[in-house]
Amino acid sequence: xxxxxxxxxxxxxxxxxxxxxxxxxxxxxxxxxxxxxxxxxxxxxxxxxxxxxxxxxxxxxxxxxxxxxxxxxxxxxxxxxxxxxxxxxxxxxxxxxxxxxxxxxxxxxxxxxxxxxxxxxxxxxxxxxxxxxxxxxxxxxxxxxxxxxxxxxxxxxxxxxxxxxxxxxxxxxxxxxxxxxxxxxxxxxxxxxxxxxxxxxxxxxxxxxxxxxxxxxxxxxxxxxxxxxxxxxxxxxxxxxxxxxxxxxxxxxxxxxxxxxxxxxxxxxxxxxxxxxxxxxxxxxxxxxxxxxxxxxxxxxxxxxxxxxxxxxxxxxxxxxxxxxxxxxxxxxxxxxxxxxxxxxxxxxxxxxxxxxxxxxxxxxxxxxxxxxxxxxxxxxxxxxxxxxxxxxxxxxxxxxxxxxxxxxxxxxxxxxxxxxxxxxxxxxxxxxxxxxxxxxxxxxxxxxxxxxxxxxxxxxxxxxxxxxxxxxxxxxxxxxxxxxxxxxxxxxxxxxxxxxxxxxxxxxxxxxxx
Amino acid sequence: xxxxxxxxxxxxxxxxxxxxxxxxxxxxxxxxxxxxxxxxxxxxxxxxxxxxxxxxxxxxxxxxxxxxxxxxxxxxxxxxxxxxxxxxxxxxxxxxxxxxxxxxxxxxxxxxxxxxxxxxxxxxxxxxxxxxxxxxxxxxxxxxxxxxxxxxxxxxxxxxxx
Numbered sequence: 307x308x309x310x311x312x313x314x315x316x317x318x319x320x321x322x323x324x325x326x327x328x329x330x331x332x333x334x335x336x337x338x339x340x341x342x343x344x345x346x347x348x349x350x351x352x353x354x355x356x357x358x359x360x361x362x363x364x365x366x367x368x369x370x371x372x373x374x375x376x377x378x379x380x381x382x383x384x385x386x387x388x389x390x391x392x393x394x395x396x397x398x399x400x401x402x403x404x405x406x407x408x409x410x411x412x413x414x415x416x417x418x419x420x421x422x423x424x425x426x427x428x429x430x431x432x433x434x435x436x437x438x439x440x441x442x443x444x445x446x447x448x449x450x451x452x453x454x455x456x457x458x459x460x461x462x463x464x465x466x467x468x469x470x471x472x473x474x475x476x477x478x479x480x481x482x483x484x485x486x487x488x489x490x491x492x493x494x495x496x497x498x499x500x501x502x503x504x505x506x507x508x509x510x511x512x513x514x515x516x517x518x519x520x521x522x523x524x525x526x527x528x529x530x531x532x533x534x535x536x537x538x539x540x541x542x543x544x545x546x547x548x549x550x551x552x553x554x555x556x557x558x559x560x561x562x563x564x565x566x567x568x569x570x571x572x573x574x575x576x577x578x579x580x581x582x583x584x585x586x587x588x589x590x591x592x593x594x595x596x597x598x599x600x601x602x603x604x605x606x607x608x609x610x611x612x613x614x615x616x617x618x619x620x621x622x623x624x625x626x627x628x629x630x631x632x633x634x635x636x637x638x639x640x641x642x643x644x645x646x647x648x649x650x651x652x653x654x655x656x657x658x659x660x661x662x663x664x665x666x667x668x669x670x671x672x673x674x675x676x677x678x679x680x681x682x683x684x685x686x687x688x689x690x691x692x693x694x695x696x697x698x699x700x701x702x703x704x705x706x707x708x709x710x711x712x713x714x715x716x717x718x719x720x721x722x723x724x725x726x727x728x729x730x731x732x733x734x735x736x737x738x739x740x741x742x743x744x745x746x747x748x749x750x751x752x753x754x755x756x757x758x759x760x761x762x763x764x765x766x767x768x769x770x771x772x773x774x775x776x777x778x779x780x781x782x783x784x785x786x787x788x789x790x791x792x793x794x795x796x797x798x799x800x801x802x803x804x805x806x807x808x809x810x811x812x813x814x815x816x817x818x819x820x821x
Numbered sequence: 822x823x824x825x826x827x828x829x830x831x832x833x834x835x836x837x838x839x840x841x842x843x844x845x846x847x848x849x850x851x852x853x854x855x856x857x858x859x860x861x862x863x864x865x866x867x868x869x870x871x872x873x874x875x876x877x878x879x880x881x882x883x884x885x886x887x888x889x890x891x892x893x894x895x896x897x898x899x900x901x902x903x904x905x906x907x908x909x910x911x912x913x914x915x916x917x918x919x920x921x922x923x924x925x926x927x928x929x930x931x932x933x934x935x936x937x938x939x940x941x942x943x944x945x946x947x948x949x950x951x952x953x954x955x956x957x958x959x960x961x962x963x964x965x966x967x968x969x970x971x972x973x974x975x976x977x978x979x980x981x982x983x
Contacts, residue, residue, distance in 0.1 A: 475889060475892070476885075478881075478885060479847050479886070479889075482878050482881045483882060485878050486850075486875065486878050486882070489874060489878070498861050498862070498871040500858070500861060500875060501854075501857060524915070524919070528908075528915055531915060531945050532911050533908070699943070699948055700943075700949075700957060702946075703918070703938070703939045703940075703942045703943040703957055703958075703961075704957070706918060706919065707922075707935055707938050707939050710922045710934075710938055711935075711975070711977075714977065715976075718976045718977070720923045720927055723922060723923045724919075724920075726919070727920065730919075739839050739846070740839060740843065765867060765868065768867045771866070802895075802896075805896075
């Protein structure tokens with residue numbers, strides 16, 4: 307089996323290195339890197355903005371490019387965090403803690419160098435895990451019937467809703483809302499029009515691009531306008547020579563890099579755990595086991611190496627459930643899955659055998675793309691630093707235009723422009739009320755699949771609900787779901803009780819002070 | 822006495838107000854989805870109609886809304902958080918900009934629509950002057966002409982005076 311995987315990987319390199327595919331892969335990492343550097347733009351915004359472009363492409367270059375944007379944007383994010391103390395997107399917030407102090411000490415270049423080495427190492431480990439774990443998972447997934455599919459999707463949705471940042475209850479509400487949005491359109495079984503409110507345009511589902519760009523583009527701009535103020539750069543000049551870390555730094559960073567990679571791999575395998583939580587855990591773990599924890603926050607190279615490694619290995623491992631069973635772990639993966647469906651490729655366990663060029667080409671392109679990123683970042687670092695000083699006030703009007711024209715081009719219809727505005731306003735209101743919006747996208751993409759499998763299982767069992775717990779694999783997934791919910795309720799009650807007793811302790815004091 | 826007043830401020834304070842609004846919003850969306858979903862045929866467990874899933878989801882969302890409301894009611898008073906005032910100007914300009922793209926795009930074509938969305942939305946940021954916004958809009962129009970109209974040949978009339 308190992309021999310087979312290596313053989314397939316070899317074939318994948320053949321696909322990824324075809325000039326046409328290589329070009330789109332390069333374009334993806336370049337754009338991803340660029341957008342990752344820009345303040346206030348993350349991978350989700352970047353991928354949804356470039357999604358319309360893929361309609362004209364073949365499936366392989368399309369997915370290679372989108373994946374390239376994803377991991378390219380993570381390289382970009384680290385640059386802003388280390389050089390300017392600016393987390394372009396949340397997973398890199400923790401990198402600021404030690405990366406920026408290093409820059410102030412004049413070691414910013416070395417920190418960037420370490421980041422690149424750690425990222426490349428972690429990505430490579432993630433890719434190797436993917437090469438061997440995916441076929442194994444597929445072998446299991448072929449045993450899945452509709453009830454197993456429903457249960458595992460339920461688990462994915464619940465994990466996505468409860469393990470992300472913020473309140474788990476609100477996360478579940480957003481997942482259910484996403485599932486509802488996924489119901490809009492013509493029901494495939496009965497032909498009934500659901501929630502279309504008389505709009506003919508809605509009978510073919512809500513447009514994926516409109517939903518994603520509304521939630522992660524327009525919604526974000528509405529909340530950031532007049533609130534994003536640029537912190538002036540401190541004349542950071544990074545030369546190529548500075549980026550080569552010395553031996554002591556390399557030695558210091560090596561073990562944290564390995565540990566960060568392990569943390570990322572572990573969390574990547576768990577559906578629903580976001581990248582932010584992964585990097586924070588990697589950082590906290592490193593500080594906990596350090597002999598000199600007081601150095602953290604004042605420029606410890608370990609505090610840069612470990613979280614960056616974790617975020618990159620997680621990124622790669624995230625692709626495993628998405629590509630091998632068709633269940634995305636988070637919003638970015640949901641978007642990529644949506645792109646596959648638009649291309650007419652049905653995700654699921656049959657994907658690897660039906661489209662080997664896509665799967666193995668993608669894996670090989672990860673390596674190619676990561677090498678491209680390392681080469682790209684060395685000479686371009688000066689340009690990235692300049693880009694960091696593009697003020698938000700010039701950026702968002704242009705981005706809005708790209709969103710409008712991008713969403714228009716999906717169907718050549720202006721209706722989609724209003725759709726994007728609707729979801730943008732809705733997303734901004736939900737964000738302002740502390741609701742996480744990423745689960746909406748997950749629910750929307752999985753919605754039709756969840757409903758279809760639920761209907762089919764109950765059709766086969768003639769309405770017997772116990773079908774979900776009487777089959778062993780399905781029962782295991784349902785068991786984990788119940789465990790997850792119980793744990794959340796338990797922690798919730800405990801936290802509330804602690805808060806209340808703390809408040810009760812404070813109250814007499816406040817009253818005394820007030821009198 | 823002071824404490825009592827503070828308590829009132831707390832329940833109306835931003836943190837709790839947000840929880841209440843969130844709860845009510847979910848309750849309304851849930852009930853709305855369930856009622857609308859109920860108008861499609863629901864069917865039975867073994868033969869589900871198109872209404873079954875929407876109604877179930879609506880009920881779940883409404884229940885969560887109720888949970889949020891109860892949670893906000895029971896939550897201990899917290900010191901009100903500094904919440905910045907809503908950004909009326911920014912919101913207005915961005916929303917108007919996108920609508921302008923739609924309307925002007927329909928009757929005037931791609932070039933005026935591009936100009937409108939960039940110019941109007943740029944005015945949402947207080948630090949942008951009219952001159953800045955104009956320059957940015959003109960730049961984007963040129964970019965749009967070259968990339969979208971000429972290179973990508975987008976299906977969108979460049980000018981259409983109807």
